[in-house]
Amino acid sequence: MPGALQRPAVVTRVSDLIGRTPLLELAVTETGSRLLLKLEMFNPTGTAKIRMARAMVDAAESGGELRAGGRIVESTSGNTGLGLCVIAAERGYTFTAVVDHHAAADKLRAMRALGAELVYVDDDMPGGALHTAAREEQAEAMARGADNTVFTEQHNNPANGVGYLPVAHEIAEALDGRLDVLVGAVGTGGCLCGTGRELRRLIGDLTVIGVEPEGSIAFGGPAHDYHQSGTGTPEGAEIGALVDFDLIDEGVKVGDVAAFATCRAVARTGLLIGGSAGGVVHAALTRLPALPPGSTMVALLNDGGEKYLDTVFDDDWMRRHGLLSPATEREVEDRLTKLRGNR
Incomplete structure (x- = not known):
């Protein structure tokens, strides 16, 4: 049997390619503390969320909620939906994604290409704002009372967290149990909390740092719109049970300007990361120098930057939304240059 870091030479399903994602050393301090990135964009669909998509469908099947020829419904900003597209296609289910125009256009196009039915909740609403609560209500209503139909309800589905247990095992195996700090985005809570809880069981003491956008309400503070998609809890939405x-x-809260400037600075090292991943890396880089000598910090990066070429990596889009900050990019670049020089 292959270990957590190995994959069979030949697989028979796309979902067999889930997991075993690499760790990349991004930065090292003068005292030998290092920041490693868990690159979840190396999963099929380029995102960590296919892990929990599979786990949620597994749970629905084992619980008898979903049978052959059934239908899956989910409210999604894209990445969970992409994962459910793959699992639905492999197992012969219909998938309906309840979405809004806040999602990255490439994610929406990819879901449609993979066979999903897209239902928009904001066709008649201006501005492309985030409509999480409306999406959730619509998805629940579509599944309620329908035969052989399940609303996977990612924000409150225990299987979401279960889907990330392998992430903890991969990290623990790769680092031989030597890990001090775990940093990750807080959206549904499944990835960071599922991984963090299992890592504490496997290796003991561990500091867990959650990151959300400024404007998100999970860690308090004023609520307002933000452009980091697939993360945080916007005003009007319930904080998930996970x-x-x-x-x-x-x-920790990281604003869009700092998150996206970090994405753009990291891209100049050769790596494209998504918007919420930029927030995670910004928080990690800020805290890395204060760690005890020889510490290891792992940042969970839930997706890559290829889906954000028309937004985060487009100067005109950034400028229109008041997010372009060359000074902030230079600040992150300078920090990276210094820290990477210690490697």
Whole structure:
């Protein structure tokens, strides 16, 4: 049997390619503390969320909610939907994604290409704002009372967190159990909390840092719109049951300007990362120099930057939304240059 870091030479399904994603050393301090990136964009569909998509469908099948020829419904900003597209296609289900125009256009196009039915909740609403609560209500209504139809409800589905247990095992195996800090985005809470809880079981003491956009409400503070998609809890939406505040040692907010400037600075090292991943890396780089000598920090990066070429990596889009900040990009670049020089 292959270990957590190995894959069979030949697989028979796309979902067999899930997991075993690499760790990349991004930065090292003068005292030998290092920042490693868990590159979840190396999963099929380019995102971590295919892990929990499979787990949620597994749970629905084992619980008898979903049978042959059934239908899956989910409210999604794209990445969970992409994962459900793959699992539905492999297992012969219909998938309906309840979406809004806030999602990256490439994610919406990719879901449609993979066979999903897209239902928009904001066709008659201006501005492309985030409509999480409306999406959730629509998805629930579509599944309610329908035969052989399941609303996977990612924000409150325990299988979401279960889907990320292999991430913890991959990290623990790769680092031989030597890990001090885990940093990740807090959206549904499944990835960070599922991984963090299992890592604490596997290796013991561990600091867990959650990151959300400024404007998100999970860690308090004023609510307002933000452009980091697939993360955070916007005003009007409920904080998901999977967000375990007892597990998270520190909650950090990173604004769009800093998150996207970090994406653009990291791209100049040769790596494209998504918008919420930029927030995670920004928080990690800020805290890395204060760690005890020889510490290891792992940042969970849930997707890559290829889906954001028309937004985060487009100067005109950034300028129109008041997010372009060459000064902030230079600040991140300078920090990276210094830290990478210690490697």
